[in-house]
Amino acid sequence: MEMTRREMLVKSGKFILLTSAAAAAWDYVLAGKAEAAPNYDMTKHWWAMVIDPEKCIGCGNCVRACETENDVPEGYFRTWIERYHVDDWDMEHPQVDSPNGGHDGFPEKYHDGGKTFFVPKMCNHCADSPCTQVCPVGATFITPDGVVLIDPKYCLGCRYCIQACPYGCRFFNPKTNTADKCTLCYHRITQGLTTACCEACPTQARVLADLKNPKDPIHAFLRTHSVQVLKPQMATHAKVFYKNLDGSVR
Amino acid sequence: MKDFLRSIEHLLRVVLLLALGVIGFLVVRRMVIPAEFGKYGHFRPAALDEIRAHPVKFAGRQACEACHSDQADVKSKGKHANLGCEACHGALARHAEDPGSLVPKLPDTAVLCARCHEANQAKPKSFPQVKTAEHSSGLACNTCHKPHDPRIGG
Numbered sequence: 001m002e003m004t005r006r007e008m009l010v011k012s013g014k015f016i017l018l019t020s021a022a023a024a025a026w027d028y029v030l031a032g033k034a035e036a037a038p039n040y041d042m043t044k045h046w047w048a049m050v051i052d053p054e055k056c057i058g059c060g061n062c063v064r065a066c067e068t069e070n071d072v073p074e075g076y077f078r079t080w081i082e083r084y085h086v087d088d089w090d091m092e093h094p095q096v097d098s099p100n101g102g103h104d105g106f107p108e109k110y111h112d113g114g115k116t117f118f119v120p121k122m123c124n125h126c127a128d129s130p131c132t133q134v135c136p137v138g139a140t141f142i143t144p145d146g147v148v149l150i151d152p153k154y155c156l157g158c159r160y161c162i163q164a165c166p167y168g169c170r171f172f173n174p175k176t177n178t179a180d181k182c183t184l185c186y187h188r189i190t191q192g193l194t195t196a197c198c199e200a201c202p203t204q205a206r207v208l209a210d211l212k213n214p215k216d217p218i219h220a221f222l223r224t225h226s227v228q229v230l231k232p233q234m235a236t237h238a239k240v241f242y243k244n245l246d247g248s249v250r
Numbered sequence: 251m252k253d254f255l256r257s258i259e260h261l262l263r264v265v266l267l268l269a270l271g272v273i274g275f276l277v278v279r280r281m282v283i284p285a286e287f288g289k290y291g292h293f294r295p296a297a298l299d300e301i302r303a304h305p306v307k308f309a310g311r312q313a314c315e316a317c318h319s320d321q322a323d324v325k326s327k328g329k330h331a332n333l334g335c336e337a338c339h340g341a342l343a344r345h346a347e348d349p350g351s352l353v354p355k356l357p358d359t360a361v362l363c364a365r366c367h368e369a370n371q372a373k374p375k376s377f378p379q380v381k382t383a384e385h386s387s388g389l390a391c392n393t394c395h396k397p398h399d400p401r402i403g404g
Binding site: 003008015019055058060067113116118139140142143152153183186198201202 | 251254258265268269272273276279287288291293294297298300301303304305306307310311330332333334335336337338340341365366367368369370371372373374377
């Protein structure tokens with residue numbers, strides 16, 4: 001049997017391609033079923049948060065509650081409060097401070113009667129989040145119910161996501177040596193509780209919302225109020241909606 | 251046939267090596283990537299269960315009100331009706347599960363009330379605020395205001 005070089009190459013090419021195809025098919029056959037979470041259907045929820053800065057009193061309850069609930073190391077924040085001070089017309093240059101993330105409240109600093117207000121911040125659980133797009137190992141991801149999470153077992157600690165987040169919501173956890181951030185209290189909301197920060201907020205400045213639940217009051221709220229997300233120009237499709245947000249807020 | 255094999259021997263070696271490499275790659279890949287990876291997206295589905303296994307520290311006000319309905323009734327009539335119990339009393343899931351295992355301490359009103367009600371320019375104007383140093387001349391807040399229903403005489 002004679003075989004040209006071309007035929008030989010074609011044959012070996014087919015052999016290699018078919019082997020990998022068979023292996024991929026075999027993978028598919030072997031893949032089993034994931035453990036279904038009892039009483040919780042991920043496909044029926046799409047979590048979001050509504051924040052009303054006009055209700056925030058800067059007490060720091062949310063920051064402390066988050067720290068307690070999620071064992072956040074001291075000096076790091078999954079949620080924090082910023083104090084904005086806007087001097088008359090200069091909206092481009094607001095004075096912003098956040099002493100210890102607002103954990104211990106805000107000592108009085110301004111006495112001039114200018115525009116001063118609090119803005120609670122946290123992970124925006126973006127539908128198109130830059131952090132999940134840059135993760136090289138699939139350690140950060142968005143769940144089918146719309147929560148951006150980190151798999152600490154897969155995270156290498158490369159910190160790429162920390163740089164990618166336009167909102168500065170991520171930090172490097174020195175205890176676990178992985179990236180860390182708000183989980184939207186995934187362990188709570190999947191069993192019917194609200195987040196720790198919402199539970200502890202004394203003024204309902206923040207409220208957990210489920211955009212897929214037609215009975216959730218968020219639908220009426222979004223229809224009847226002016227809302228804004230942070231940095232809409234980043235096209236992240238953030239899901240933390242701020243009511244009547246001042247233009248100086250970044 | 252013998253001649254043929256001899257003539258392509260150099261190719262066969264390369265192909266065999268390549269095939270071994272590919273098979274080795276696939277075997278290793280199968281071993282290191284969990285079978286379920288990619289089920290819901292580019293991540294490990296088991297991570298969801300691991301994150302959900304995190305213990306709850308704040309029981310939620312429904313859990314509190316199941317036993318302390320008397321306090322809840324008083325609170326529901328006052329200005330603090332919308333406050334969660336644990337906003338002031340702290341995280342008490344352990345107490346809700348087994349009341350004897352953790353007996354909560356009553357918060358010190360001198361610290362607790364000021365956290366929210368100390369006057370600050372950044373607070374919303376409609377929110378009731380006082381300068382605590384001037385307001386009560388050193389008396390504890392709960393001398394006049396009962397925290398569950400803070401109006402005087404409440």
